[in-house]
Amino acid sequence: MSELPRDPRHDPVLRDEVVAALAIMPGERHVDATFGAGGYTRAMLAAGAEVIACDRDPDAIAEGQALVEESDGRLTLIEGRFGEIDRLLAERGIEAVDGIVFDIGVSSMQLDRADRGFSFQADGPLDMRMAQSGESAADWLNRADEGEIADVLYHYGDERQSRRVARAIVAARPLSRTGELAAVIRKALRHPPGAPKDPATKSFQAIRIHINGELEELVAGLCAAERVLRPGGRLAVVSFHSTEDRIVKNFLRERSGGDARGSRHRPAPVPLARAATFHPPARKVRPGKAEEARNPRARSATLRSAVRTSAPAWPADDRMKEAMSC
Numbered sequence: 001m002s003e004l005p006r007d008p009r010h011d012p013v014l015r016d017e018v019v020a021a022l023a024i025m026p027g028e029r030h031v032d033a034t035f036g037a038g039g040y041t042r043a044m045l046a047a048g049a050e051v052i053a054c055d056r057d058p059d060a061i062a063e064g065q066a067l068v069e070e071s072d073g074r075l076t077l078i079e080g081r082f083g084e085i086d087r088l089l090a091e092r093g094i095e096a097v098d099g100i101v102f103d104i105g106v107s108s109m110q111l112d113r114a115d116r117g118f119s120f121q122a123d124g125p126l127d128m129r130m131a132q133s134g135e136s137a138a139d140w141l142n143r144a145d146e147g148e149i150a151d152v153l154y155h156y157g158d159e160r161q162s163r164r165v166a167r168a169i170v171a172a173r174p175l176s177r178t179g180e181l182a183a184v185i186r187k188a189l190r191h192p193p194g195a196p197k198d199p200a201t202k203s204f205q206a207i208r209i210h211i212n213g214e215l216e217e218l219v220a221g222l223c224a225a226e227r228v229l230r231p232g233g234r235l236a237v238v239s240f241h242s243t244e245d246r247i248v249k250n251f252l253r254e255r256s257g258g259d260a261r262g263s264r265h266r267p268a269p270v271p272l273a274r275a276a277t278f279h280p281p282a283r284k285v286r287p288g289k290a291e292e293a294r295n296p297r298a299r300s301a302t303l304r305s306a307v308r309t310s311a312p313a314w315p316a317d318d319r320m321k322e323a324m325s326c
């Protein structure tokens with residue numbers, strides 16, 4: 001499979017480092033929880049794995065069919081949310097896997113297509129739904145109250161002027177195009193034309209994270225991975241945002257027997273009531289200078305990985321609450 005050509009549309013961030021973290025042995029079964037344009041899946045197939053790949057975006061699944069045909073029966077594509085990857089696998093008779101990788105966030109394809117409504121640079125419908133179903137960004141922005149919008153912008157976009165932006169959005173309603181929303185944000189933040197960083201960046205990111213429930217999905221996905229990895233199985237997670245990375249870091253720290261809160265200013269950790277489900281995580285990996293120069297998107301990427309122990313997965317009730325303690 002090593003002869004498969006690289007897909008020129010996509011340069012997957014930290015691809016070699018992810019394959020190294022998964023430590024694939026030929027014939028093993030691995031999950032690519034975020035198929036996208038299939039960059040990781042190609043590399044995993046080339047390393048000899050059987051791959052089950054999942055994406056919630058029907059376009060990603062449709063465009064991946066060509067790779068399924070090239071893969072000699074070693075690739076299965078599933079449309080669905082990785083927060084329920086264990087159920088999606090069980091439906092196909094798979095109870096345990098050797099590795100699972102998550103590449104969190106939006107794909108280049110989603111960003112590049114104006115009609116998907118993720119981009120503030122190209123005008124399109126104000127959509128932002130990865131799964132192409134449910135409430136769109138326009139639906140939400142046109143019905144939510146000002147305080148709710150401000151909270152989303154502040155928490156998911158680190159937008160310090162969230163109240164000012166939320167007020168401007170509410171005053172400009174109804175909104176239906178990404179171009180309109182970007183203009184409202186730029187005006188609210190008095191953006192001088194040609195300034196290097198577009199002030200719409202943070203708000204667009206925040207609205208996208210909210211519309212797709214991305215942080216809740218990340219927690220659910222980590223917990224599902226804990227349930228489906230065999231003892232000795234490998235987990236690798238690439239994230240692009242400090243809030244996401246904190247969730248991954250806290251989850252791995254907690255599940256490997258450390259204090260999920262991880263602050264010396266907090267009270268001493270309560271002794272762990274349950275056996276660790278992961279060995280202590282590997283050191284985090286960041287892209288090298290060459291990758292950052294080649295691919296600006298790589299600049300904010302962090303890879304974290306860990307190996308599953310044989311301890312039972314933690315019970316469902318505690319998972320969401322404890323993993324989110326960040």
Ligand SMILES: C[S@@+](CC[C@H](N)C(=O)[O-])C[C@H]1O[C@@H](n2cnc3c(N)ncnc32)[C@H](O)[C@@H]1O
Nearest residue numbers: 012034036037038039040055056081082103107
């Ligand atoms: C950063 S891209 C992945 C790129 C991929 N690693 C590659 O090499 O082409 C993230 C992908 O994950 C998908 N995605 C995001 N959240 C998801 C979720 N909760 N369940 C399933 N897929 C999800 C998005 O639709 C998108 O296609």
